[in-house]
Amino acid sequence: MNLFFNGKVVIWLHVRNFEEAVEWYKEYLGLPLADNMGDIVFFRLNDDQTKLALVKSDLENPKTHAVLDLQSDNIKKTYQLLKGRGVRVDDLDNPYWVYHEFHLYDLEGNKLKIHGFSNDSNEHA
Structure with a gap:
């Protein structure tokens, strides 16, 4: 048993066009929405163990x-x-x-x- 980590993972993506990005991930990838916290949404990737978070932000994600x-x-x-x-x-x-x-x-x-x-x-x- 790992005393530090519970096995849950969140992958964070920064997006500028937040509403359009949320719709794109729902429509094109078919990801189910888990939580909506205003400027952050979480999509469920599997049995609530792994989530994708979209964050309304001006920061850039790695392009490499x-x-x-x-x-x-x-x-x-x-x-x-x-x-x-x-x-x-x-x-x-x-x-x-x-x-x-x-x-x-x-x-x-x-x-x-x-x-x-x-x-x-x-x-x-």
Whole structure:
């Protein structure tokens, strides 16, 4: 048992266009809203153990890497769905054996990553 940490995780993203960002994460990623505290909202990522917090702020998030990496059970279908909805996505990459990933960008250009595993060579993105 860890005496310091309870296993709950919050990932923080700063956004300038707060209301639009909240709607984008709900509509395009389908994230359920957990809490709304005015200038901060929390989305539930899994059973209340991990949350994504959007904070109304003028601070910038790192642009060099994704600050949020989500795993999909059907990476190729997820890629096609988001691309079809007009979300800005990079190419679907297969850097390791059955591991696939792609980056996408929210309305403010924050880089996010979705990864998954697929060994179906007949499935095309």
